[in-house]
Amino acid sequence: MSQDTLFDKVWDLHKVSSLRGGSDQIFIGLHLIHEVTSPQAFGALKDKNLKVKFPDRTVATVDHIVPTDNQSRPFKDNLAEEMISTLEKNCLQHKIRFFNIGSGNQGIVHVVAPELGLTQPGMTIACGDSHTSTHGAFGSIAFGIGTSQVRDVLATQTIAMNKLKVRQIWCENQLSNGVYAKDLVLHIINKLGVKAGVGFAYEFAGPAIDTLSMEERMTICNMSIEGGARCGYINPDEKTFSYIKNKLCAPKNEDWDKALKWWKSLKSDENSIYDDVIKLDASTIDPTVTWGITPGQSIGINEQIPLLDDLSPNDKLVAKEAYEYMGFKPGQSIKNTPINVCFIGSCTNGRISDLRVAAKVLKDKKVSKNVKAFAVPGSEKVAIEAKKEGLDKIFKDSGFQWREPGCSMCLAMNSDKLIGNQVSASSSNRNFKGRQGSPSGRTLLMSPAMVAAAAINGKVSDVRAFINT
Amino acid sequence: MKSKFSPPIGKISQINGKCISLIGNDIDTDRIIPARFLKCVNFDALGESVFEDDRETLKGRHPFDIEENQNASILIVNSNFGCGSSREHAPQALMRWGIKTIIGESFADIFYSNCIAIGIPCFTLPKKSIQDIQKYNNKKSLSLEIDLENSLAKSRDLSFNLEIKESSKKMFLSGEWDATLTLLENKNLIEKKFNDLPYLKFNSPFLITN
């Protein structure tokens, strides 16, 4: 049983009661909602004749279904229009703040809440979306919930949940040049496996984590769920506080001083007890690419796709499925795999720093003529900043399509989809079968810089060749 | 033709039905219900689209299309079932197809808690036992009577123990899995927490006035 970790402290602070069944009733400090997983929850409230308990603790935006080409209303897709207007009605009726398209603050929910200063240390944060773990980068305890639990949070501001165990993942040394947070987290998931995190919260710590920017930390925590951990977090520090300062919803004046004082008291104690500790050396990691159908099936850019015999019995079954689906042969190099589509965006890597890194690679270069490439900013704020810095122009000049903010091809609920068995180089987080909209489409996950390199060469490439010259 | 769907209500203590095996590790929720079917404001129509892409690929040979499985309600799966997205649409689609309980080697966290929240008990068994059950079921279709209180599964010629988290078991037996009302019982404690949390003091004015 863990003791005195940040997770323990935040959990205990938010515990309302022990339920008869043995789980805890946990207060949710910030509830984020979007159009896909909330309508049924509001429907259930209505059926049960319940009200939203604390409307000011819920904030809404729209991201999953928004078209990224033409956003004029009504949307061309009737179902998408129905979903967004349902959310609009629900927010209006229940007096919930809604950052709609055109507000300047709309975007992917996990990009928006931090950039508005809503995400803060020491909070519990829940959202009907598995990548809610992203917010843990600020030292909050944040996790995805299903629609029935969205209903419970709306009605009671609490959920029933069993306390998680805590695993510390200690990252020694520093990432080397051309290797990014995405590579680190893909590496961690590969080493630990996609289900190692079941029942755990992951605490990411160590020198390699300390030096990461807040946006990079978000990339790490974001993909905790890909390692099976519902929640991932990083102890807050000066970087955390200065990121939040002056954001739209951040505490101001005397409130800021109070906040800062409290936030500074929040971290895992030096002698806290973890249920498990894993150590790894960040300096040995290469740019990492997935070759299979789970985010755990990844290798360094200079490695070969593993042979069946190199894998544990547990991994063999899904490896066989992956070779067949991906059309790869065991032992084959991942480098030089031809790419048809490139996607830069998502809640993992659709922030301004991601666009900057990719733009640096793309500057004065052209996307291969065999590649269709999209850049989709994670939020309206990201898009505005990118334009200010002229990044949109670099993307467009290179041959990328520059789109409006949303989830887009991360899950392909709008018209941005793979066709047939196209291969995509994607900065998103899931390479599941069919994830990018075509039942036979193939996804290779990598960092935004690596996606940019793949776009230029038309094949999987080592981005270090671009940045070291 | 399937009978009309009615969701579970109240205490759940006994589940009887035919087994359906689905073989594979790490079967994610995108496969259980592909994202394009999430464009809906209720769950009603999801049952028919469960595993849509996998079924399309297998052209009638998918377990969910095989004739003998049509009225099965006990799903037998392998490890890390339901990983990926938090979409409750996944267990909702399974439930609306006819699944009432799942037995597997292991489940992804959010999928598991979604199953509890909608009244689908999930049991675990070691890898080998799961594989044996899947094999047996493929040879001679297996029907089980599951007694949740004693975590016991019985068929004509087999009887074995299942594992389930004690807290989940209690929730099903008491009806507490349908959590909203239980949570609301602590109204006063919730109010107290709301008033006590340090950050709500330095954050609330902004949120309320905007």
Ligand code: SF4
């Ligand atoms: S960007 Fe992708 S993973 Fe993130 S919230 Fe949107 S659909 Fe989910």
